[in-house]
Amino acid sequence: MDQQTRIVFERAVALMADELEARVDALAKACEGLEKTQMSNLERVGLTSRRFGDVVAFVKRQTGKDKGWAQRADAKPLGQIMVEFLEELRSRADKACDEDQRLDRNELRMRLAGVCLRNMHSAYLYRREVKN
Amino acid sequence: MLDPARLDEAIARAVQRAIELYEAACDEKKITKAQLAGFATRAESLGSKGLVELIESQIKRNKQNEAASAEGKGTVRPKNPGFWRSMKRVVEEDLSQISADHEDADAVHRLFATRLAIELRYQAAIRKGT
Numbered sequence: 178m179d180q181q182t183r184i185v186f187e188r189a190v191a192l193m194a195d196e197l198e199a200r201v202d203a204l205a206k207a208c209e210g211l212e213k214t215q216m217s218n219l220e221r222v223g224l225t226s227r228r229f230g231d232v233v234a235f236v237k238r239q240t241g242k243d244k245g246w247a248q249r250a251d252a253k254p255l256g257q258i259m260v261e262f263l264e265e266l267r268s269r270a271d272k273a274c275d276e277d278q279r280l281d282r283n284e285l286r287m288r289l290a291g292v293c294l295r296n297m298h299s300a301y302l303y304r305r306e307v308k309n
Numbered sequence: 310m311l312d313p314a315r316l317d318e319a320i321a322r323a324v325q326r327a328i329e330l331y332e333a334a335c336d337e338k339k340i341t342k343a344q345l346a347g348f349a350t351r352a353e354s355l356g357s358k359g360l361v362e363l364i365e366s367q368i369k370r371n372k373q374n375e376a377a378s379a380e381g382k383g384t385v386r387p388k389n390p391g392f393w394r395s396m397k398r399v400v401e402e403d404l405s406q407i408s409a410d411h412e413d414a415d416a417v418h419r420l421f422a423t424r425l426a427i428e429l430r431y432q433a434a435i436r437k438g439t
Contacts, residue, residue, distance in 0.1 A: 230317035234427050241430025247437070257435045283314040 182279045186288075189273050189280065194292045197266075201293055204262060205300035207250040213305075215245060216298050223294030229286040232294075233263050266290055311411040319410075320417070323403040324424045327396060328432070334392040344389075346429050352422035360400055360418045367393045 178186065208216060222235045240246040240256025247254050270285040311319065334340040348367070352360050371393065404421055408414035 228313040228317045230321060230424070234424055237431035238427045241427065241434045247434045254435050256431070260431075283312055286314065 178281070178284075185277060186280055186285065189277070189285065190288050190292060193266075193269055193273070193289055194296065197269075197293055198296070200262065200265075201297045202300050204259065205297050205304060207255055207258060208297070208301050209304060209308075210248055211245040211255070211301075213302075215239065215243065216301050220294045220298040224291045226287065226290075229263075229267055229283070229290060232290050233260060236260050236263065263290065266293060311407070316407070316411055316417075316420075319403075319407045320420055320424055323399060323407065323421055324428050326403060327399050327425055328428055330392060330395045330399065331429075334389060339389040340392050342429065342433060346426065349422055349426035349429055353419065353426055355418070355422065360404075360422060361397065364393055364397045364400060368397070 219235065223232050226232050226235075236246070236256055236259045240254060240260075246256040246259075249255070250258060266289050267286055270289050271282060274280045274282045274285055331340065331345050335342070348363065352363055355363060371389065400418070400421075404414075404417055408417045411417050
């Protein structure tokens with residue numbers, strides 16, 4: 178990726194992350210019932226996976242086996258809300274790539290997921306600390 | 310080699326097709342969740358050849374049950390040969406195409422099986438209590 182494209186890429190990530198800030202905060206609130214390790218693992222998967230599907234698969238796997246992810250928030254299991262959020266990230270990243278062919282689809286998906294999940298983890302930890 | 314984004318999408322389509330087959334068979338009471346979950350869990354550790362062999366063994370067992378049932382010997386009635394034949398088509402057609410593009414058939418088949426197992430447990434969890 179050349180320097181010009183890198184600037185466009187970083188700008189696209191920053192803009193989308195800003196637009197999603199309120200959603201990320203709301204999700205951090207919904208995740209209050211989860212254990213700390215679940216959130217740190219989610220962030221780690223978001224930052225280290227090679228494929229976006231691995232992040233979605235992580236949430237689905239946890240929903241299938243962890244009671245915290247299966248608990249309901251807004252009449253839906255938390256895991257399902259998170260999967261829908263991740264799908265929204267994917268479609269936003271794809272739309273940006275369709276509009277600017279220089280952007281790499283997989284890299285943008287992964288970067289956006291990484292930034293949003295890191296922000297979510299921070300908001301979750303902050304809420305937890307303030308509450309206690 | 311397929312880029313990660315395209316591989317993700319191709320595997321997701323194959324898993325979706327397998328889930329649709331499963332749901333149709335489930336509605337007709339021809340297969341249970343436990344049967345497919347057992348298959349997916351065993352399939353996770355198999356490569357491309359192993360996955361096809363596992364399905365073939367299911368088809369073979371169905372044929373044996375069918376023959377035994379016709380002779381009045383068997384106690385297990387074969388209910389799902391159509392399902393496993395369809396599943397074999399998903400594996401042979403969809404996954405073979407993805408494998409040809411990706412160049413690593415074993416990795417593609419394992420990823421499919423893992424995602425299928427995860428999807429089954431996820432679907433069960435989100436439907437619980439609805």
